[in-house]
Amino acid sequence: MSKQPPEPADPHDDEPIREHVFDGIQEYDKKLPNWWLMTFYGSIVFSIAYWLYYHTWEVGASPEEKLALQQERIAAHAAAEGLDEVDDDALFEASREESLVEAGRNAYAASCSACHGAELEGGIGSALKDADWTHGDRPMEIRRNIMEGIPAAGMPAWRQSLGERQINAVTAYILSVNPDLAPDDEPGG
Numbered sequence: 001m002s003k004q005p006p007e008p009a010d011p012h013d014d015e016p017i018r019e020h021v022f023d024g025i026q027e028y029d030k031k032l033p034n035w036w037l038m039t040f041y042g043s044i045v046f047s048i049a050y051w052l053y054y055h056t057w058e059v060g061a062s063p064e065e066k067l068a069l070q071q072e073r074i075a076a077h078a079a080a081e082g083l084d085e086v087d088d089d090a091l092f093e094a095s096r097e098e099s100l101v102e103a104g105r106n107a108y109a110a111s112c113s114a115c116h117g118a119e120l121e122g123g124i125g126s127a128l129k130d131a132d133w134t135h136g137d138r139p140m141e142i143r144r145n146i147m148e149g150i151p152a153a154g155m156p157a158w159r160q161s162l163g164e165r166q167i168n169a170v171t172a173y174i175l176s177v178n179p180d181l182a183p184d185d186e187p188g189g
Ligand code: HEC
Pocket: 107, 108, 111, 112, 113, 114, 115, 116, 124, 125, 126, 128, 131, 132, 133, 134, 135, 136, 137, 142, 145, 146, 150, 153, 154, 155, 156, 158, 170
C-alpha cells in the first residue's frame, strides 16, 4: 500500500460561498476587481462633471452653439467674398482669414505692386502701409477706391478687371498689414 500524496490545498478554501445553487453549481462571493470599480465610479464622477459643465453652468459650448459660431464665420467669409452685404466689420473679419489674405496678396502682386510697391511702400501710387490715407482709411472706403478707382489722380478702377471677390480679398490683404486701421473695439486699435 503506497501512501497517497497529500491533496494540494485549494486556494479558495477560506473564501465565502454564495447560498444559492444552480444545476449543482455554486459561486464564490468574490469582491469586484478594483479596476472595474474604478471605471464604474469614474464614469459616475465624469457624468456629473459633464452635466454641470455643459448643462447646469453652460461653461462648455454645446454642439448647437459650436455650429452657430461656425455658421457666423462662414457668413462673414461669404460676405467678404461678395456673395452678400459687405461692410467694415466683414472686411476686417476677412483680414484675419489666411486663405482670403493669401488670395489678396497674390492679386496685389499681379495688379497693384507695379504702382504701389511690392511691400505696399508706394511708388507711382501712394503707400498703402502706415500710409497717409488721402482718399479714406475705412475698409469700405479703401474697397471703394479700388473698385471705382480715383481717375483724377491716376488710380485705375478695378471693378471690371478684378471683380468684387478679388477686390474684397485685396482689401483684406491691405487691412491685414495695417492693424492700426482696426475699429476701436479691436485689440490694438
Ligand atoms: C497705374 C498705377 C496704379 C495701379 C496699377 C494701382 N494704383 Fe492704386 N493708386 C494709384 C495712384 C496714382 C493713386 C492716388 C495717389 C494719391 O492720390 O495720392 C492710387 C491710390 C490708391 C488708393 C488710395 C490710397 C489713399 O491714400 O487713400 C488705394 C487704396 C489704392 N490705390 C489701391 C490700389 C490697389 C489695391 C491696386 C491693385 C488692384 C492699385 N491701387 C493699383 C496708382 C495705381
